[in-house]
Amino acid sequence: MDRPLRTVDVARATGYSVQQVRDLERLGVLPPARRESNGYRAYGPRHVRAASAYRSLALAVGPVVARRTMVGLQGASLVDAAAAVDDLHAGLAAERAQTLQALTALEAIRSEAAAPSPGSRLTITELADALGVRTSTLRHWEAAGLLEPERVGSLRARVYGEPAVATARVVAALRAAGYGIPALRDVVAELHGLGDAADAQAALRDRLDRIADRSVALLRAGADLAAVVDNPGRAQLTEASVSRAAPPSVAR
Known part of the structure; x- marks a missing residue:
């Protein structure tokens, strides 16, 4: 022994x-x-x-x-x-999947940034027309925490500034790619905390390396x-x- x-x-x-x-x-x-x-x-x-x-x-x-x-x-x-x-x-595995989702979203941002801007401040109807979705879809995204429009006037009408328009375009692109609402909520939260897209992409790739380790x-x-x-x-x-x-x- x-x-x-x-x-x-x-x-x-x-x-x-x-x-x-x-x-x-x-x-x-x-x-x-x-x-x-x-x-x-x-x-x-x-x-x-x-x-x-x-x-x-x-x-x-x-x-x-x-x-x-x-x-x-x-x-x-x-x-x-x-x-x-x-x-x-x-x-x-969940951390890796969320990081990869954020990287995909950054690619969508780059792609959407190259598209012509429909305007700096849009009504809900104008934004829906620009994205090719229903206004009810934008309200649903808002209820899910994906969009935060401004409210103006006595009727509290929705107005979308440039940051909200950019987010809406990314959400629309990822929805078309098959992303569900829970995944989109994580991606949007991730992107809001990352700042500049180029720096964010480097940070996300570094995160993937650390997750692998x-x-x-x-x-x-x-x-x-x-x-x-x-x-x-x-x-x-x-x-x-x-x-x-x-x-x-x-x-x-």
């Missing part, structure tokens, strides 16, 4: 400091260590795998979600544990997570494999 691992052994195997290993146990990221008769902590290979899994998860989804996930996995059934990990993958980190966490949630009596690591369990980089 392999000898118990000391705190310093776990630290060396994972790249954490001794204090960080103790903190991870205190936070519930690591299963509780067995205490020997002299009061010292006695760890095992499963603790090393848990620390390694946390490091990769922290890179993938951030330390707060990583801690919450690791705590939730302690004692979870295999079905619940697998579902929790699937949710993390789904979250990254996080996805790879989540994949790396997979084998360690399987060892954490699996029956502790199955597929134990040897002491030699523990010493090779982690690269030197550390996510705190």
Whole structure:
């Protein structure tokens, strides 16, 4: 039977400091260590795998979600544990899809910007005619949070300035491409917070690169997570494999 691992052994195997290993146990990221008769902590290979899994998860989804996930996995059934990990993958996939939608919208903006402008301030009828849609469609987009027309006069008539006209043209282009209202709401919110189109496009492409890095980190966490949630009596690591369990980089 392999000898118990000391705190310093776990630290060396994972790249954490001794204090960080103790903190991870205190936070519930690591299963509780067995205490020997002299009061010292006695760890095992499963603790090393848990620390390694946390490091990769922290890179993938951030330390707060990583801690919450690791705590939730302690004692979870295999079905619940697998579902929790699937949710993390789904979250990254959703971020990627939303970013790609925003990039598509920027392309639509460029395309629409090249088209002749119908005017700087339009009534709802004029804008509907310019886009080839019904006025009821514009009201629906407004109710869905996609458009914000000005209201003027005692009758509170809708008037669309240049920003609203530009947004309406992008919405119309993406609706024609098959985008649903929920996706459009995310895209419009994204575009309003990005500013200049050229800078926004670079920022979105950088975000895609970072999402890819996080996805790879989540994949790396997979084998360690399987060892954490699996029956502790199955597929134990040897002491030699523990010493090779982690690269030197550390996510705190």
